[in-house]
Amino acid sequence: MELSERQLQILQAIIDDYVENAEPVGSRSLTKHHDLGVSPATIRNEMSDLEEMGYLTHPHTSAGRVPSDKAYRLYVNELMKKKNLTSSEKKAINDRLAASRDEFDTTLRHAAELLSEITHLASFAMTPAANEDTISFIRLMPVDERTIILMIVGDSGNVTNTTLRLTVPYTQEGLELLSKNMTVNYKGRTLDDVLKSEIIEDVGDDLEALSQLRGSVMPSFMRTLEDMMNVHLYMEGMMNIFNIPEYSSIDRARDFMELFSRKDEFTRQMLERGDGVVVTIGEENDNMKDCSLITATYHVDGKLVGKIGVIGPTRMKYDEVTSIMEYLTNNLSESFKLTDGKDKR
Amino acid sequence: MELSERQLQILQAIIDDYVENAEPVGSRSLTKHHDLGVSPATIRNEMSDLEEMGYLTHPHTSAGRVPSDKAYRLYVNELMKKKNLTSSEKKAINDRLAASRDEFDTTLRHAAELLSEITHLASFAMTPAANEDTISFIRLMPVDERTIILMIVGDSGNVTNTTLRLTVPYTQEGLELLSKNMTVNYKGRTLDDVLKSEIIEDVGDDLEALSQLRGSVMPSFMRTLEDMMNVHLYMEGMMNIFNIPEYSSIDRARDFMELFSRKDEFTRQMLERGDGVVVTIGEENDNMKDCSLITATYHVDGKLVGKIGVIGPTRMKYDEVTSIMEYLTNNLSESFKLTDGKDKR
DNA sequence: GTTAGCACTCACTCAAGGAGAGTGCTAATC
DNA sequence: GATTAGCACTCTCCTTGAGTGAGTGCTAAC
Structure with missing residues (x-):
């Protein structure tokens, strides 16, 4: 054999x-x-x-x-043999990623763009699943008499904020007190943990007004936590598939595109894949049995794990694509190191 | 005649x-x-x-x-006569928008989703052009010894934040001082104005360390302002066009999709369109001469103006689509009133 | 002004025939 | 025994031509 x-x-x-x-x-x-x-x-x-x-x-x-x-x-x-990227390819990647180094989501979107430009295939990038991220602090800030901003900061640098319209009046002190109170309660706990826990009615030294305020804020707090945990998915180069003979019939193209319109399902499937560069070919995939899928993982702060990926016909240049993805994820991981070398906690 | x-x-x-x-x-x-x-x-x-x-x-x-x-x-x-929406259609719209009332971008995305589901066409929603928005306050917050968060809040409730990695050390007091300092300098000025102005080297009572910190923060500040001004574009229902006979050839479909891959250009074109419900048909459009385009405007806080739109073949149900868009934009404007009735400044 | 009738046009479908690329087998060759 | 040349055969693709049907445009009658 x-x-x-x-x-x-x-x-x-x-x-x-x-x-x-x-x-x-x-x-x-x-x-x-x-x-x-x-x-x-x-x-x-x-x-x-x-x-x-x-x-x-x-x-x-x-x-x-x-x-x-x-x-x-x-x-x-x-x-297949590993392909070495040309120095101009490397330079293009480095330049594009460096331009947005301190804006996480933008960097990722650029990574996806690069990937589809170089491979001429469809590509995506996902932010890390943040359920293991821990809360650093929570802050409430006034905007006007009925509007406040809720901000949640995770230890990985993950930040989310929401503008809330309150139906009850508030005071500056009330906001500060509640901010501190919530930070004390939740600091160091994972998002997952907080979301699953019962809402703690910490009545300690609460004033009546404060407990009202808490009541208005908590539902949005939970919703915002959920949003913070959500994986964001950026897709690029979907148009590229129109140039691929395999998808030159409208039905095939439609089928292909429909995989991506179901973003939630797609995200879930991608999360299940292993670390490093993973290649699945045709029938090895659950759906999209006539596509190949290559994913690779990058790390944030050495801890959280996100993914980028490429999708195309089984007929693709596996050597080139895997090499590019390896280079790209290494580059991303390097960019996303929060404190070089040192453990920050 | x-x-x-x-x-x-x-x-x-x-x-x-x-x-x-x-x-x-x-x-x-x-x-x-x-x-x-x-x-x-x-x-x-x-x-x-x-x-x-x-x-x-x-x-x-x-x-x-x-x-x-x-x-x-x-x-x-x-x-054409105005169509009245059925009460179940109205209910569907109201429910979907109410579910995310306090998260601006989410609400908009839902509006675009609704639009494409009801019309079976491609749709989009754009956040308002915020260059006329004024700065309410600026805040810098510590995350860890090398990482801070920069947050800019506009008077319209528009909030943006960025995580910065500093190369210089900072102190809590330094951050607070700089926050206040920047807020005093920029409060009440429009984003456009600030972006166009020279960076003010306000040396007043500045310490050496503070001026260093300012130096690290300003480039990101400017970049973040720009992002804040940027119109966000959400597109939905692109897949719908595969079911439309006009686009059943792969070339036509590709042409159609390519219009949207050039997001910046598309956004610019849409911003030029007038207020209220605007219909442009076929040759009346600059590019996409075989499409019709319907846009409608909603208001945020009675001031900023955003747009939603529908794109399809010239052969479309103008009466239904315009009626739905009118209802939808009224609903959005109602949702986005910050302080009911009262002027908040 | 309206209508019936009829010749004509054009896209679409389907079957037949030819061309071209490629296989599979057999027999000869190295 | 592995390799090769030769040849019949297969199957897709392209072209051609006839037939069909929906629709128009014109003319003459109502």
Whole structure:
């Protein structure tokens, strides 16, 4: 069952040709484009064997061969070599990410943009799942007589704020007291933990007015926590798929696009994937059985984990794409180190 | 050149049929579906006149008639009647918007979602252009020894924050001093004004350390102001266009989608449009000459102006869409009143 | 002014035929 | 025994042409 050296060589050649041209490759054209040292007839015999082993398929009798998912899997696991990015590619990545270094979500969106520009495929970037992030402090600030701002800051630097319209009046002192009170209660606890816990009616030295204020603020507090935990998903380059022969029929294109309109489901699926560069090919995916999906993880502050990804036809340049993603995630992780080297707590 | 009553009736019938079926309508089928009281031959004569006047076109000799942009314009200006939304439609809109009343951007996104769900077209919502918004206060808050949060609050309730990584150390007092200092300098000024002004090196009672801190903060401050001014664009229902016969070819679909991938350009164009419900049909648009575009404006705090919009083929149900948008924008404006009735300054 | 009748036009569908790329098998060759 | 040349066969794709049907435009009658 082991493939011979020559079979591997032929398989690689077929994959190369097919990835390039998106058309079934025949024995004769293969010998033309590659120096394999044997005649088409020999290629045919080998192709026939490879097909029997499940590495190639046949759209119809008189067509050339097409690599199967199994072939791509073999290629990804054994055959492909890491590509080195050119220094201009590296520079483009570095420049684009550096421009927005201190704005987390913007940086991520740029990463997704880069990914789709370089690979000419659809790409996405997700913020980390923040349920393990811990609360650093909570602050309430006045805007006008009926409007306040609620701000929650996590230890990872994750910040969310909401503008609240109150139905009860408030005082500056009331806000400060409640801010401190909430910070004391929740500091150091994970978002997940706080969200799941009962709302604590800490009556300690509460005044009547304060407890009213708390009552108005708590529902929004919980909602904001949830939003803070939510993974944000940025998608880029969806248009690219229109240029890919695989999706040149309107129905295929629609199917492809619909995967992404269900953002929540898509996000959930992506979260389940492992760390590092993960490649899933065709049938290996739960839905999108005619796509390949490559994800890679980056780290924030060495702790929280976010993902970026690329989606395209199974016929894609796995070597290039994985190499770019590796470089990109390393770069992101480096950017997102909060305090260089030191543990900040 | 004035159209007769019968011609208007026929034109309306043709528009109705064509909007419904997306197929050129012939004289015979028109008499079948509408009670016009005349024979197909008469219809043909009238159609011929209408075509001469530019209200109808002919894909080819032996096909039925298709309304021209001019016909839709006439329809929108003269013929169409306002549709009343059913109470269940109204309820759906009210419920969906009420659920997120205090989170501005979320509410807007929901509005766009609603719009595309009801109309089955592509839709968008834009936050107001905030260059006229004035600064209420600025605050700097510590996170850890190298990280602070910069928060800018506008008088309209517009809040933006950024996490900054400092290369210089800071003190709590330094942050507070700088916050106050910046607030005093910028309070009441419009974002536009501040962005355009030179960075003021207010050396008054500045310490050396403070001026260093200011130096690190100012570039991010400016960048954050810019972000705050930026119009956010939420697009929904792009997938809907796959179900529209006009865009059933991959090329047309691609052209359509490409309009939206250029978000900045698109936003700029939309900002130029007038207030209230604005309908532009086919050739009346600068690009997207085969689409119609309907926009409507909502108000925040009676002052800032944002837009929502719908894009589809010129063949669309103008009466329904405009009615829904009118209802929706009224609802949004109502939601976004900060302090009911009273002027808050 | 309206209508019936009829010739004509044009897109669309379907089947048939030819071209081209490729396979699979067999027999000859190295 | 592996490799190769040769050839019949298969299947898609493209083109062509005939047939169909919806619709118009014109003319003559009402």
